[in-house]
Structures are given as C-alpha cells and as structure tokens.
Amino acid sequence: MKNVIVTGGAGYIGSHACKALAAAGFNPVTFDNISTGWEEAVKFGPLERGDLMDRARIDEVFAQYKPVAVMHFAALSQVGESMAEPGKYWRSNVNGSLNLIEACVAAGVKHFVFSSTCATYGDHDNVMLDEEVQQTPINAYGASKRAIEDMLKDFGAAFGLESVIFRYFNVAGADPDAEVGEFHQPETHLIPLMLDAIDGKRDALTIYGTDYETPDGTCIRDYVHVCDLVDAHVLGLKWLQDGKGSRVFNLGTGSGFSVREVIDQSRIVTNREVPYKEGARRAGDCTKLVSGSTRAEKELGWVPERSKMDQMIADAWRWHQNGHYDK
Numbered sequence: 001m002k003n004v005i006v007t008g009g010a011g012y013i014g015s016h017a018c019k020a021l022a023a024a025g026f027n028p029v030t031f032d033n034i035s036t037g038w039e040e041a042v043k044f045g046p047l048e049r050g051d052l053m054d055r056a057r058i059d060e061v062f063a064q065y066k067p068v069a070v071m072h073f074a075a076l077s078q079v080g081e082s083m084a085e086p087g088k089y090w091r092s093n094v095n096g097s098l099n100l101i102e103a104c105v106a107a108g109v110k111h112f113v114f115s116s117t118c119a120t121y122g123d124h125d126n127v128m129l130d131e132e133v134q135q136t137p138i139n140a141y142g143a144s145k146r147a148i149e150d151m152l153k154d155f156g157a158a159f160g161l162e163s164v165i166f167r168y169f170n171v172a173g174a175d176p177d178a179e180v181g182e183f184h185q186p187e188t189h190l191i192p193l194m195l196d197a198i199d200g201k202r203d204a205l206t207i208y209g210t211d212y213e214t215p216d217g218t219c220i221r222d223y224v225h226v227c228d229l230v231d232a233h234v235l236g237l238k239w240l241q242d243g244k245g246s247r248v249f250n251l252g253t254g255s256g257f258s259v260r261e262v263i264d265q266s267r268i269v270t271n272r273e274v275p276y277k278e279g280a281r282r283a284g285d286c287t288k289l290v291s292g293s294t295r296a297e298k299e300l301g302w303v304p305e306r307s308k309m310d311q312m313i314a315d316a317w318r319w320h321q322n323g324h325y326d327k
C-alpha cells in the first residue's frame with residue numbers, strides 16, 4: 001500500500017482528502033495534533049498524533065510509514081486572527097512547514113502537495129488572478145503561506161523536492177455522504193456561520209462590510225466545493241508521480257459571489273430566512289478574490305463538477321443537519 005502523509009488530516013479539507021486518497025488506492029496517514037481537528041474525522045487511514053513543531057516526531061512517523069508523498073494541509077488559517085496574532089501564524093505555519101520539508105529531504109520523500117491560498121495574491125483591482133500575478137498579501141495568513149511557497153521553491157532547487165502548490169479560493173460544502181464535513185471551533189467561515197444562524201444555533205450573521213467597491217457593497221469570493229478541491233490534490237499527486245515536476249495551480253471556478261448573494265442562495269436552498277445584520281469591515285479582508293485561471297482544468301484535467309453555489313450550500317446543509325464531531 002502506498003502511504004501518503006496527510007498533515008491536518010483531522011481537519012476540514014484534510015479529512016476529505018483522506019477519503020479521496022483512500023478511494024484512489026493510497027493509504028492516507030493523518031499527522032495531526034488535534035488542536036483544531038477532530039479525531040472522529042480520521043476515518044480512512046491511521047492517525048498519528050504529532051506536532052509539526054516536533055521534528056523528531058515527524059522523523060519517527062516517516063521512518064514508520066516510508067511515505068511516497070506528503071500532502072500538507074495543517075495550518076492556522078483564519079485571516080482575522082492572523083491580523084491580531086501575526087507571531088502565531090509566522091511561528092506555526094512557517095516553522096512547522098520548514099520542519100516538515102526538511103524531514104522530507106532527510107527521508108528522501110520527493111513529492112509534496114501543498115495547500116496555499118489566494119490570500120497570497122492580496123488586493124488587485126481589475127486584474128485576472130492567474131498564477132503569474134504578483135503575490136502581495138495583505139494579511140499575515142497570506143504572507144505566511146507565500147513564505148512556505150518560497151521555501152518549497154528553494155528546497156526544490158537545492159534537493160529536488162518536487163511540489164504541486166494549490167492556491168485555494170474559498171472552500172465550501174461537505175462530503176455528500178456526510179461522513180466528514182466542516183466543523184471549526186470557533187467557527188469563523190461564512191457558510192457554516194450562516195447555517196447556524198438559520199437554525200438558531202447562534203445569533204444573526206454579521207456581514208463584514210457593506211461599503212466595498214462591489215455592485216452590492218459586500219466582498220466577493222470564488223467558492224469551490226471541498227470534494228472537487230481534494231480531487232485536484234489526487235490529480236496533483238499523480239502529476240508528480242508521472243514526473244511532470246513542480247507546478248502551481250489556482251483552485252477556483254472563476255465565478256464570484258458576494259456575501260449578499262451567498263445569503264440569497266442559502267435562503268433558497270434551505271427555504272429558511274437568514275437572520276443577518278450589517279457590520280464593519282473585518283481587518284485583512286480583500287475586496288474581491290476570484291480565480292482568473294483554468295490551468296488546473298487544462299493541465300490536470302480537473303473538473304470542478306460539484307462547485308455550484310446551490311450544491312455547495314445543499315451539501316453543507318446536509319452535513320450541518322446530520323453530522324457533527326464531539327470533542
């Protein structure tokens with residue numbers, strides 16, 4: 001069995017990736033400290049508890065499983081928090097990734113799939129965001145991810161570590177079987193917060209800013225279904241195994257939705273009112289982040305077939321109603 005180390009395999013995206021890897025014939029070995037993830041989300045392969053700040057523990061797990069590749073999802077990923085506590089982001093994301101990358105080199109692991117983000121681009125007015133756009137992040141989260149991308153380029157040049165870097169736009173939805181789904185504590189993301197507000201599990205959703213230079217004044221994002229997103233990772237792994245070398249890909253659909261449009265779609269899909277109020281901007285938020293690239297479709301053969309807004313909300317709603325993890 002081909003082992004793939006999945007850091008953050010107990011988290012939202014990592015757990016879906018484990019399911020996709022298992023379906024593709026790999027053994028996904030979750031490496032996770034369960035700080036923000038859930039033990040119950042590890043259903044498709046073994047769980048190895050460990051922290052990326054602990055290099056010896058990474059080496060131990062590598063020696064045990066002799067992985068053919070690493071998929072690196074583990075990260076702190078909240079834009080707002082990264083503005084308030086930048087040190088936490090630089091230390092955890094950058095130092096943790098450095099340990100992992102050096103462990104790959106030491107163990108002779110040649111293939112690395114990395115979760116990066118469109119937040120590395122920053123705010124670009126009227127520019128199509130393709131992979132060649134200059135990366136000028138406006139928050140510490142994006143800056144920490146850009147630093148890891150740079151690290152991968154340097155280690156690729158020095159040691160032949162080949163990487164597929166995926167720059168995610170906004171990930172949404174859940175496994176249609178509701179085996180795994182999105183569950184953060186605390187929750188900060190738009191769609192799960194909105195679903196909580198709809199069924200009264202929390203107070204009204206606050207729209208962060210209604211004075212942006214967009215048609216309805218709210219921020220615009222490009223939402224991609226988590227199942228489509230992880231399918232791209234399996235294609236990225238095959239790309240590396242086929243000897244095609246390091247490459248960067250945006251993962252988005254090219255369609256932008258404002259916060260108000262997401263609220264409207266949720267009202268339709270759930271057939272419930274969405275309680276919301278209008279609030280101030282959130283520090284670090286870009287006005288508009290929409291992918292301007294079809295490289296993943298063209299080169300990887302990626303087909304983001306579930307990434308329709310109504311489908312994403314319907315899958316998230318099913319998970320919201322049926323599945324949850326208990327700490």
Ligand code: UDP
Pocket residue numbers: 079170188189190191193205206207208209219220221259282285
């Ligand atoms: N957002 C909002 N209210 C919330 C959470 C998010 O208006 O309670 C907005 C946020 O400003 C952004 C979009 O929804 O424009 C998506 O935010 P999220 O935190 O889900 O993802 P991010 O874009 O930060 O990765």
